Amino acid sequence: MKFTLHEIKLWFKNKNFEPKSYYFLPNKVNVITGNSNTGKSSFFNIIDYCLISDQVKIATPITNAVEWFGINFSVSNENLFIARKSANNGAPSFDLFLDKSSFPELPYKNSNSTEIINLLNETLNITDELKNNFNISYRDFLLFNSLTENIIASQEVYFDTPYFEREYPKGCYIDKLKEIFNLMTGITNLENIITQSKLKKTQKYIENTEKKKRKNEENDVRYKESLKKLLDECKYNKLLDESISFDSAEEIVNIIENIIPDINNIEDNNVLQEIDKLKNQRNNLKSELFLIRKYQKECNNYRQSLTKLADSLQPIDFLYRNLQDQIIYPLEATEFLQNLEYSLKKIKNETYVNNVIPDSIKSDINFIQEQIKLVDEEIANRSKITNINLLENGSNCFILGKIKEKLDNIKKSYTHETIKEKKLADSKELEQELLDALASIKTMRRDVSNQLDSSIQFFYCLIDSIPVYKNFVTKFDFDEMSLRLYPPNDMFPIGNLGSKSNFMFMHLYFYLGLHAYLFNVVKSYVPQFLFIDQPSIPYYQGGNDDLKLTDAFHLLNDFIDLIVSKKNGDFQIFLVEHASKDNWENILEHFHTVEEFINDNALIPQQLIKE
The missing domain is CATH 1.20.58 (Methane Monooxygenase Hydroxylase; Chain G, domain 1)
Structure with missing residues (x-):
């Protein structure tokens, strides 16, 4: 997708300073070079911010000095001017300006993020189906336009997903990275994505x-x-x-x-209710029988007591009857003996009267016993129902x-x-159908892998920047999402390439090879530009290795020459560097110096940084 950045413009909060613009040329390696801490790396952060990032990567001193950031670029020959108000306390602003002709003297809010995102999605071929069904937007593809200082000299990492953390969240970024990479390279398409989702x-x-x-x-x-x-x-x-x-x-x-x-059924069971009534009846009969027998026992005890008492008075009666003529008793003794005789007669009479228990008592006892027997038989009959006997114990x-x-x-x-066994069986049949439908992806992946490897290998062989590994073969590992280097005719890649210089070149080979390959993809979602942040990182400490930096510059120049001159295409590289412009000016025809930040020259005037 043709993308050309023309201008980055800053409007300062201090109105004593005029807005500042930086201009970029199409089909060039546009270089911003100079000293450290001058704001060079912020150029890509500004581009990203104006492309509606919901994170602020621009340094705080810069956001404190700038009121509005603006970029002018063209996509598929449509010119766009987007400006965004500076962040406030680290929070991105949603005051946005959009126009297709020019910037105003001072931007003002006339648009919103939704309008601009939809516009950019449309111009960059992101369909509604990709957006709505798969949550894919143009920002997902900016990852492949950024070779940042965080990864350029890394041994294993080839994509700065932490920079695009919102698009590639930690913990699940690898799956999305592979999905977007496959879509971008043509391994899969929208139809296949739908099939893969199913x-x-x-x-x-x-x-x-x-x-x-x-x-x-x-x-x-x-x-x-x-x-x-x-x-x-x-x-x-x-x-x-x-x-x-x-x-x-x-x-x-x-x-x-x-x-x-079943306790609930037992409570409602008529049979058991009858048994309960019979048990109550039996208890009442037993209580009645107990009382009658108690009465009978007390009667017997009373009779026995009278008999014993009468026996104890017999000697007195004998003396009184047989010896009264021989003994002369005083009057008091005579009265005492007469009273004892009277008592003895009364006791004998009582004993005789109560000697026999009434027949009705015996009859009642027999009747009650017979009733109890009948009730027990009835209980036994009713208890023959299953489980009732278990409750008796x-x-x-x-x-x-x-x-x-x-x-x-x-x-x-x-x-x-x-x-649902039928649904499970149907799902297994559907799984096989979908797998069959996706079988072509394996073939496509093999073809893409060969073409991509060939494109990367072309740049690897173009400049002999890693002579110790001459004639080695580059292959992109789709599982690890990183570039590997294989010895000739060997199945196993090299584990460690050694210096950071080698890692830096491997990243350049990959990104240049990737974009050269994408140039031939019929429908590409990736804008045709590449931001490269400081390939000189491995050479900060000097030494003979810094001579290889010249190889890196020549490699970039040859890439532009290939795309523009030989393939009649368009491409832009934004290069942030420390190296002097003497390394390319009047030497490399496709290099253009945008700005050199030396002698107090910087992205933001020093007076504004100090305020």
């Missing part, structure tokens, strides 16, 4: 359903084992015969439930209560999710 959902359903099935099987085993232990407990307590066997958990439940009375009732409690707990803890 496949992912289908496989997720199959995986979850199979997991539920395994869980059900485990629960079934535990459930049956728990029921078997409870069955053994019933046998141990003599509630079931030892010979009882089972084939399934349902059979065990039925066996145990058959010996456990208090010990059994306690054991059965425990058994019932355990059975209820086992049943409550048992879970068995319903599995």
Whole structure:
């Protein structure tokens, strides 16, 4: 996708300073060079901010000095002027200006982020289906336009996903990176993405359903084992015969439930209510019988007491009758003996009268005993109903209560999710259909991999910048998303290339090879520009290795020459450097110095930084 940056413009908060513009040329390596801490690396941060990043990467001293940031660029020959108000306390502003002709004297809010994002998505070929169904936007592809200082000399990392953290969140960035990379390189297309999305959902359903099935099987085993232990407990307590066997958990439940009375049904059972009435009747009869027998016993005790008392008075009666003529008693003694005689006669009379218990008492006892017998027989007859006898025994009732409690707990803890077997079978058929439909991706991936490797290898061989590995072969690892270097005719890549200089060149080979390959992709979503931040990083400490920096500059110049002169295309490189412009001016025809930040010259005037 043709993309050309023409201008970056800054409007300062201090109105004593005129707005400052930096101009870029198409089809050139546009270089911003100079000393450290002059704001060189902020150029890409400004571009990113004006392309509606929701993060502020621009240094705070710069945002404190600038009121508005603006970029003028063209996409597919459509000219756009976008300005965005500076961040406030680190928070991005949503005051946005948009125009297709020019910047005003001072930008003002006339647009919003939604309008600009939709416009950029449209101009960069991001369809509504990609946006709405797969949450893909033009910002996802800016990752491939940025070779930042964070990764340019890294051994393993080739994409600065932390810089685009909102687009590539930590923890799940690798899946999205691969998805976007495959779409960008043509390994897959929108139709395949839809198919892959269906496949992912289908496989997720199959995986979850199979997991539920395994869980059900485990629960079934535990459930049956728990029921078997409870069955053994019933046998141990003599509630079931030892010979009882089972084939399934349902059979065990039925066996145990058959010996456990249903308390709710018992309360409503007419038979048991009749039994309760009969038991109450029996208790009443027994109470009546107890009272009658108690009366009978007391009568017998009273009669026996009178008999004993009469026997004790017999000697007195004998003396009084046989010796009264021989003994002369005083008057008082005579009266005493007469009273004893009277008492003896009265006791004998009482004993005689009460000697016989009334026949009615005996008849009542016999009648009540007969009634009790009849009630017991009736209770026995009614108790022949299943399980009622178990309740007659208090010990059994306690054991059965425990058994019932355990059975209820086992049943409550048992879970068995319903599995739609037909839906599972249909899903497996659909999975195979989708896999067959995506089979072409493997072929396409192999073809793309070969073409991409060939493009990268072209730049690797173009300049002999790593002579120790001459004739080695570069291959991009789609699984690790990094570039590997293989010895000739060897299956295994080199583990460590050695110096940071080698790592820097590997990154240049990859990015240049990638964009050269993308130039031939029919429908590319990646803008045709590349930001490169300080390839001189490996050479900060000087030494002979810094001579290789010249090779890097020549490599970039040759890349532009290939795209522009030989392929008749368009491409722009933005290069941030420390090296002097003497390294390319009047030497490399495709280099253009945008600005040199030396002698107090910087992105932001020093007076504004100090304020």
